[in-house]
Amino acid sequence: MVRSRYSLSGKTVFITGASSGIGEACAYAFAEEGANLVLSARRGDKLADLSRNLDSQYSNKLKIFIGELDVRDPRKVDDFISSIPSEFSPIEVLLNNAGLAVGADKLFEATIDDWERMIDTNLKGLLYVSRTVIPLMVENGRGHVINIGSIAGREPYPGGSVYCGTKHAVRAISRSLKMDLLGTNIRVSNVEPGAVETEFSLVRYKGDKEKAKGVYEGLVPLCAVDIADAVLYCATCPAHVNVAELLVLANSQASAYHTDRS
Ligand code: NDP
Ligand code: 8X3
16 A cells, blocks of 8 residues: 655645754755745844755745744744745644753853743744644645654653753644644644754853864764655655654764663
């Protein structure tokens, strides 16, 4: 038997944090499916490059709307979503991907500013975007919310108290949201990557390239495309299937604490 796939051709996918890493890889993956794209992040120059590359790769056949959006500001989230041209309606897939870790300090030594950046982005930002987009999906009777969680949402590790806390919250929110949406056709998936080599560690270590490189030393980590594959799998399952949670680790990683660096 061949797996039937949910078609995304001509449907709209809205990605937060599309300017690099997993979000960017997902933009390419959804483009390959023929989806139209709404791409947001704070770095507009990166989005413009991405949009140009997609236009040239797909000969301007896809509709792409890009816009700068800092998900930490609820008013900007509302304004951004109101500014999406009507030709992109309805939004079929919302990929809540924007997120970051800042620092890896012990809880009692970390700075409040680092905590606030993580909580405001990973947790509150995801909530603001979801609160604005999901009513449109409910009205339309269809949709799929895909949240990027993390192995850190299952296993806390030292130096990760607040980052792990935000990703545990994303997991809980994903599960509650699905309960809230029972009776609609809307799906909710929580995709939970292990170590993926992106700009993530460079951001976490505030531009320290050596420290960032050290995270992946000796490992064969995941790359962003591996997670885009997992996201696409969730989004293309037949409409009666909801992949609720998907933990994806590199073959060299068994848990947050067990990695093969040989
Ligand atoms: P990157 O740093 O490469 O990408 C993060 C993306 O989030 C960027 O596009 C960035 O865009 C965006 N972003 C950050 N802050 C904001 C904000 N306030 N508003 C809007 N966009 C924002 O890292 P990844 O691709 O690895 O991270 C993507 C997601 O995957 C995150 O949620 C992360 O927690 C999660 N994850 C990553 C893992 C990893 O090992 N890499 C493992 C598990 C989960 P810009 O700076 O332009 O705003
Ligand atoms: C990122 C993965 O384990 O570095 O969410 O926190 S980890």
